[in-house]
Each structure stands twice: as structure tokens, then as C-alpha cells.
Amino acid sequence: MHNQRIVLARRPVGEPTPQDFRLETVETPAPARGEVLVRTQFLSLDPYMRGRMNTTKSYAPPVELGDIMVGGTVGEIVESNDGGFSPGDIVLANGGWQQYTVCNARELRKLDPRRFPPTYALGVLGMPGQTAYCALLDIGAPKRGETLVVSAASGAVGSVAGQIGKIFGCRVIGIAGTDDKCTYVVQELGFDASINRRTQDLDEALADTCPDGIDIYYDNTAGAILEAVLRRINLGARIPLVGLIEHYNATQAPHGPFLAPLLTQRAKIEGFLVTDHAAHVARFLGDMHDWLAKGQVRYREDIVDGLENAPRAFIGLLRGENFGKLLVRVG
Amino acid sequence: MHNQRIVLARRPVGEPTPQDFRLETVETPAPARGEVLVRTQFLSLDPYMRGRMNTTKSYAPPVELGDIMVGGTVGEIVESNDGGFSPGDIVLANGGWQQYTVCNARELRKLDPRRFPPTYALGVLGMPGQTAYCALLDIGAPKRGETLVVSAASGAVGSVAGQIGKIFGCRVIGIAGTDDKCTYVVQELGFDASINRRTQDLDEALADTCPDGIDIYYDNTAGAILEAVLRRINLGARIPLVGLIEHYNATQAPHGPFLAPLLTQRAKIEGFLVTDHAAHVARFLGDMHDWLAKGQVRYREDIVDGLENAPRAFIGLLRGENFGKLLVRVG
Numbered sequence: 001m002h003n004q005r006i007v008l009a010r011r012p013v014g015e016p017t018p019q020d021f022r023l024e025t026v027e028t029p030a031p032a033r034g035e036v037l038v039r040t041q042f043l044s045l046d047p048y049m050r051g052r053m054n055t056t057k058s059y060a061p062p063v064e065l066g067d068i069m070v071g072g073t074v075g076e077i078v079e080s081n082d083g084g085f086s087p088g089d090i091v092l093a094n095g096g097w098q099q100y101t102v103c104n105a106r107e108l109r110k111l112d113p114r115r116f117p118p119t120y121a122l123g124v125l126g127m128p129g130q131t132a133y134c135a136l137l138d139i140g141a142p143k144r145g146e147t148l149v150v151s152a153a154s155g156a157v158g159s160v161a162g163q164i165g166k167i168f169g170c171r172v173i174g175i176a177g178t179d180d181k182c183t184y185v186v187q188e189l190g191f192d193a194s195i196n197r198r199t200q201d202l203d204e205a206l207a208d209t210c211p212d213g214i215d216i217y218y219d220n221t222a223g224a225i226l227e228a229v230l231r232r233i234n235l236g237a238r239i240p241l242v243g244l245i246e247h248y249n250a251t252q253a254p255h256g257p258f259l260a261p262l263l264t265q266r267a268k269i270e271g272f273l274v275t276d277h278a279a280h281v282a283r284f285l286g287d288m289h290d291w292l293a294k295g296q297v298r299y300r301e302d303i304v305d306g307l308e309n310a311p312r313a314f315i316g317l318l319r320g321e322n323f324g325k326l327l328v329r330v331g
Numbered sequence: 332m333h334n335q336r337i338v339l340a341r342r343p344v345g346e347p348t349p350q351d352f353r354l355e356t357v358e359t360p361a362p363a364r365g366e367v368l369v370r371t372q373f374l375s376l377d378p379y380m381r382g383r384m385n386t387t388k389s390y391a392p393p394v395e396l397g398d399i400m401v402g403g404t405v406g407e408i409v410e411s412n413d414g415g416f417s418p419g420d421i422v423l424a425n426g427g428w429q430q431y432t433v434c435n436a437r438e439l440r441k442l443d444p445r446r447f448p449p450t451y452a453l454g455v456l457g458m459p460g461q462t463a464y465c466a467l468l469d470i471g472a473p474k475r476g477e478t479l480v481v482s483a484a485s486g487a488v489g490s491v492a493g494q495i496g497k498i499f500g501c502r503v504i505g506i507a508g509t510d511d512k513c514t515y516v517v518q519e520l521g522f523d524a525s526i527n528r529r530t531q532d533l534d535e536a537l538a539d540t541c542p543d544g545i546d547i548y549y550d551n552t553a554g555a556i557l558e559a560v561l562r563r564i565n566l567g568a569r570i571p572l573v574g575l576i577e578h579y580n581a582t583q584a585p586h587g588p589f590l591a592p593l594l595t596q597r598a599k600i601e602g603f604l605v606t607d608h609a610a611h612v613a614r615f616l617g618d619m620h621d622w623l624a625k626g627q628v629r630y631r632e633d634i635v636d637g638l639e640n641a642p643r644a645f646i647g648l649l650r651g652e653n654f655g656k657l658l659v660r661v662g
Contacts, residue, residue: 059595222590241594255586259553262602263572264389269590270599 001037003028004307005098008063012053015249015318020053021069021311028100031081035102038075040095043307043328044122045071045314046156050248059273069097069310072127073330074111074118085110092121097310099330116292123156123325124299125288127274131242132160133284135272136218137168139240144169146215147234149206151225152245153194154181154300156325161218162191163297170216173209175202175225177320184323189298202228213237219269221245227257237267248318300324332368334359335638336429339394343384346580346649351384352400352642359431362412366433369406371426374638374659375453376402376645377487381579390604400428400641403458404661405442405449416441423452428641430661447623454487454656455630456619458605462573463491464615466603467549468499470571475500477546478565480537482556483576484525485512485631487656492549493522494628501547504540506533506556508651515654520629533559544568550600552576558588568598579649631655 002025009022031037052063052070063069073095077085082105085091091108095101111118116125123129142148148165152158153174162185165172174185174194182194193209195202206214206228213234219226223246229239247254261267291297302324304313310328317326333356340353362368383394383401394400404426408416413436416422422439426432442449447456454460473479479496483489484505493516496503505516505525513525524540526533537545537559544565550557554577560570578585592598622628633655635644641659648657 057595226590241590244591244594247589247591253589256589258578258584258587259557259572259600259602260575260578262600263575263604264602266602266604266607268599268601269593270601271590271593271595271597273594273597276597 001028001100003098003100005068005096006307006310007066007068008053010065011055012249014251016050016053016311016315018311018315023308029102031079031102033081034105035081036077036085036091036105036108037079038073038091038093038095038101038103038108039078040073040075040093040099040101040330041090042074042119042122042303043071043095043097043310043330044073044126045310045317045326045328046128047243047245047248047317049314050318059275070094071096072122073101074122075101080105090118092118092126097307099307115289119301119327120292120299122327123301124160124292124297125285128156128325129160129288130277130281130284131272131274132157132218133164133288134274134277134280135240135242136161136164136216138277139270139272140165140216140218140238142168142170142216145171147171147173147210147212148216148218149173149175149210149214149229150218150220151175151197152220152243152320153185153191154323155220157242158218158220159185159189159300159324160297163189163291165216165218166190167291167296173206181323184300188300197225203231206232218242222247222256223254230257230259230261233261233265233267235265235267237265239267239269241269241271245318301327303327303329305329332359332431333357334429334431336399336427337638337641338397338399339384341396342386343580345582347381347384347642347646349642349646354639360433362410362433364412365436366412367408367416367436367439368410369404369422369424369426369432369434369439370409371404371406371424371430371432371661372421373405373450373453373634374402374426374428374641374661375404375457376641376648376657376659377459378574378576378579378648380645381649390606401425402427403453404432405453406432411436421449423449423457428638430638446620450632450658451623451630453658454632455491455623455628456616459487459656460491460619461608461612461615462603462605463488464495464619465605465608465611466571466573467492467495467547469608469611470601470603471496471547471549471569473499473501473547476502478502478504478541478543479547479549480504480506480541480545480560481549481551482506482528483551483574483651484516484522485654486551488573489549489551490516490520490631490655491628494520494622496547496549497521498622498627504537509654512654515631519631528556534562537563549573553578553587554585561588561590561592564592564596564598566596566598568596570598570600572600572602576649576651632658634658634660636660
């Protein structure tokens with residue numbers, strides 16, 4: 001069967017360009033015993049993928065030149081050589097940037113499309129949602145009445161982190177890159193205030209919106225936002241460091257923030273990676289199903305049509321051009 | 332009674348100079364009811380004092396211009412209007428940079444000079460020792476076989492932190508500023524290795540001395556050492572941030588380290604201030620008395636004679652010119 005896929009053509013220097021990716025057509029092998037053939041319906045695009053395009057040592061190996069770009073997918077079983085799956089089943093897979101994938105059945109999770117859209121498994125009910133949940137609750141440890149600031153606040157992770165902060169009784173301030181996103185997090189998601197990081201002075205805006213200082217900063221970006229937040233943290237503040245979006249396209253090792261406020265305020269910055277928290281997935285899914293059902297967590301997807309448009313959509317993601325969880329409709 | 336004292340004459344810009352201090356002679360008031368008159372024998376000089384010379388917001392108010400420089404002291408009661416103290420008693424006080432001080436008796440701790448030299452209450456059995464103990468054990472959480480790196484390793488705090496690390500079974504690497512100090516921490520204090528931060532390449536030296544990576548970094552300095560350490564931290568590394576010696580004389584807000592390794596390694600940096608840990612003082616003193624008695628912790632003092640020499644000694648402390656806990660013999 002013909003399979004279109006996108007491979008890493010060359011390693012980007014700085015911001016990726018379309019020429020760093022290559023669309024190929026190859027033959028899909030038949031699934032062996034215990035394997036299934038999945039037709040990808042949706043591909044998730046996430047900022048972490050930029051790290052996989054570099055050879056820098058990280059928590060996961062890089063994508064090799066000529067190899068398929070990695071990514072979470074939702075798809076339909078086309079052919080099954082495993083007793084647990086039948087054609088027509090909808091599954092969560094790590095199919096990568098391609099139309100068809102042959103997977104070991106043990107790597108799949110069957111999705112129930114009756115309760116929530118299957119694509120939620122790539123976002124609010126998946127890795128981004130669990131990242132929001134575990135980093136906020138385990139490192140951020142929110143308490144009623146505290147002030148929580150969230151960067152990349154309208155994105156797949158930040159939007160959920162902020163809403164969980166509201167559920168736990170925090171005053172929540174979202175930082176985003178457009179006025180539309182700022183309006184959205186306040187009016188649609190119930191944040192208390194928002195800051196447009198491109199048009200507002202961060203120090204002034206944080207002083208205005210966080211008159212009692214900042215107890216938790218859910219950091220998806222690092223960079224200038226982290227520096228400004230540090231200047232206003234309270235005693236014992238907690239900063240889960242979840243993403244470094246401001247630095248993903250850096251061409252040389254950037255500077256970081258001056259850490260004196262950590263000492264003065266006896267605060268902490270702690271790195272987070274969701275794969276360490278697999279043991280919490282049942283608790284996360286239980287809570288999140290409940291919150292979604294009650295409307296306490298709202299969720300927005302930004303869907304781009306066509307696998308061939310994945311590179312441009314991904315480049316836009318790193319620029320903050322998406323609005324909500326970015327997905328590619330592959331089917 | 333005539334009292335010589337040193338006040339803050341002007342706020343330093345960058346490195347302090349002798350002209351930032353002024354030696355004055357004033358009259359000492361008589362102690363009121365509940366107060367005692369203490370003749371200072373030893374004044375402790377510590378890096379935190381540099382922060383008090385600035386107006387920058389910090390965990391403690393600044394010293395005002397014309398006010399006496401703050402500091403911990405050991406002295407002898409000369410006159411007492413409190414039933415708990417008698418002339419001749421040796422006490423720990425916050426007497427500041429002066430010969431005589433009138434204190435409320437409740438602010439004093441009586442010292443027993445029979446067991447250890449009273450000056451130990453300004454170092455290994457005092458604030459610096461407890462800083463070493465609590466920050467290493469509570470934030471560093473050392474485990475047998477782990478690698479601990481300590482900066483300012485021959486100083487009052489670092490030397491104790493490293494020796495406690497050895498007691499808890501860590502491999503300990505000390506970073507210091509002279510070959511003599513490097514030899515001392517290995518040969519006298521039992522560290523496993525040392526690095527001269529002025530003459531060695533930090534990345535190479537850390538690679539050589541920490542072949543299994545770094546699990547705990549006891550950070551007294553921040554700056555370039557922290558950056559180099561971050562490049563070699565292990566999964567789940569803990570970094571108690573205890574001092575910022577490299578930055579105390581900074582004239583503008585410095586940059587900090589790039590924090591990507593915190594994310595990659597799910598590590599944390601946490602600020603520490605000993606005054607938060609007053610509840611642990613009994614546990615600390617119990618352990619430290621025991622370790623000193625058994626010779627498991629060794630301790631070195633660097634004593635400068637004469638109050639008038641305190642400013643130059645303090646300026647030298649910030650340059651790393653002392654060797655061991657810096658004290659001024661005032662008496």
C-alpha cells in the first residue's frame with residue numbers, strides 16, 4: 001500500500017524551514033503477527049518535536065536524517081493480526097508524520113469515541129493534558145487563594161494548566177502572544193487576567209495583574225517571561241519548568257535568568273517530563289474526564305488539513321501562530 | 332564607655348572599598364533592665380553582609396547609611412541587668428562591627444567554652460554550619476554513592492557541606508580558588524577530588540572528576556560554576572542555591588545559566604535560607620557536636636586581628652582571599 005510520509009531532510013539551524021522536511025511515498029509493509037496496520041486520521045504537532053530535530057543530548061534520541069518525524073497519532077485499524085484489535089477500532093499510536101503505520105498492538109491504546117472526540121487523546125486527555133495536570137499539581141502544589149501565572153496560556157498545555165489552577169482555587173493569569181488569545185483565556189477559560197507578551201511591558205503587566213506577587217509560575221517558555229516572573233515571586237514560590245519555547249530555535253546556548261530571587265524567596269525551579277509520571281495516568285484521566293463532563297475544563301483544537309501541510313503548521317507552532325491544540329488531519 | 336564601631340559610610344558600587352566604611356568612636360549606653368553589656372571578642376565576617384550594603388529588596392532590610400554594619404559576634408558579659416547572665420559569661424550575639432554592644436538578654440545564647448572554642452558558634456556550630464547541614468540534607472537529600480559537588484569548598488559553609496556529604500556516603504568534589512585550598516579539602520577534609528576554578532577548565536575538570544555525572548550541587552557561588560555543573564547533572568539532580576558569591580559585587584543584573592538541563596534531567600534548583608530552619612537547630616547541634624568530637628568534621632578558622640581591619644578582611648572575603656571561616660579578633 002502506498003504511504004505518504006514526512007522525513008527529516010536536514011537539521012535546521014535556528015527556525016526550521018520547509019526544506020528541512022521531505023515528503024516521500026513508500027510502500028507500507030504488511031503487519032506481522034501481533035501487529036496491526038493503522039490509517040492515521042490525526043497527527044499531533046507539539047513543540048518538543050523541535051528538540052528531536054537537533055543532535056543535542058536530551059531526554060530522547062534525535063530523529064536521524066532521512067527518518068520519519070515522530071509524533072502521536074489517532075487512527076483507525078485497517079488490518080489486524082492481533083486478537084485485541086479489529087478493523088474499524090480507533091486507537092492512539094505513535095505513528096509519526098505519515099498516512100499509514102504498522103504497529104505492535106502493545107503500543108496502542110483503544111479509544112472510545114462515544115464519550116469524547118478521539119483527538120482529545122492527543123491533547124486534553126493525553127500527553128499535553130497530563131503534562132498540565134502533573135506538573136501543576138506535583139510541582140506547583142496549588143493552594144486556594146494563591147496566584148498562578150501560566151505562559152503559552154492558550155496552548156494545549158497552558159490552557160489546561162490554568163483551568164486546573166482555577167479548579168484548585170488559584171487566581172490565574174495567562175500570558176499569550178495575541179489579543180485574541182488573551183481574550184479567549186479570560187472569557188472562555190475563566191482566567192482572571194491575561195497579558196499580551198508582544199504588546200505589553202511584562203514587568204508592568206505582572207505588577208498590575210499580580211498585586212500580591214506570584215506563588216506558582218507554570219513555565220512553558222523560559223526566556224524573558226521567566227526573568228520578569230522571578231522579579232515578582234513570593235516566598236516559597238514553585239516554578240515547574242515544562243517547556244522552553246522561547247529557546248527551541250536558538251542557534252547558540254542562550255543565557256538564562258539571574259537566580260537571586262530563588263535565594264531571596266526560597267523558591268524553586270524544577271524540570272518536568274510527563275513520561276516520569278506514567279503511574280498517575282489513571283488519576284489524571286479520572287479527574288479530567290470528570291472536569292470535561294462538568295464543563296470545568298474547556299478545550300480548543302486548531303486543525304490543519306493534509307499531511308503535506310504539517311511542516312508549515314509546525315513552523316507556525318514554534319512562532320505561536322496556532323490557536324489551541326495543533327493537529328493535522330491526515331486522512 | 333568608649334566604643335569603637337564601623338558604620339556604612341556609603342553604598343559600594345561593585346566591589347566595596349575601604350572608603351565605604353567609617354570607624355567611629357561613640358559612647359556606649361548603660362544596659363537597661365533586662366539588658367546586658369557585652370564586650371565583643373570575635374566578629375564573624377560572612378558574604379551575606381555584602382547584600383546588606385545594597386538597597387536591593389532582599390530577605391533582610393539593608394544597613395542604612397551611617398548605621399553600624401551587622402554581624403554575628405562572640406563576646407563576654409561585662410555588666411548584666413538580667414538574672415540569666417553574669418559578668419564573665421561568654422555569649423553569642425548579633426553585636427555587629429563594634430567593640431561593645433548593649434543587648435536584650437533574650438537575644439543572646441550562652442556558650443560553654445569547655446567543649447569547643449566559643450568561636451565555633453560563629454561557624455561550624457552556628458549559622459554557616461547549619462546552612463551546610465540543612466541545605467545539604469533537606470534539599471540535597473544525599474544518598475550513598477551519589478556525586479556531590481561543592482563550590483567555595485574550603486569556606487565556612489562549603490567545607491562543612493562537603494564533609495557531611497562524605498558522612499552520608501557521597502563522592503565529594505570541591506571547587507576552590509587556590510591550589511592550597513584544593514589540597515586542603517582533599518588532604519585535610521577527605522574530599523575525593525578538587526578543582527581550582529581559576530586555573531582549570533571547569534567543563535574538563537568536572538568531566539574528569541565526575542565521570543558518573545553530578546547528583547547534587549551545593550551552590551555557594553552561582554555564575555560560571557553553576558553553568559558548567561548544569562551541563563553534567565544527572566537525572567533528578569538537586570541543587571540547593573545557598574549563595575551567589577560570584578554576583579555579590581555585580582553592578583547590573585547579571586545573566587544566569589541556561590536552564591534546559593533542568594528540564595532534560597528533571598532536576599531542581601531551590602533557594603535556601605537558614606533562618607527558615609530554626610526548628611532543626613537541636614538536631615543540627617546534636618549531629619555536629621558528635622561529628623566534631625569524632626573528628627568526622629574538621630574546621631579551620633582564619634582570624635584577622637583588630638576591628639579596624641574588618642573592612643579590608645571583608646573585601647578580601649568577597650575575593651576569596653580568606654582560608655577557612657573568617658573572623659575578626661576585636662578584643
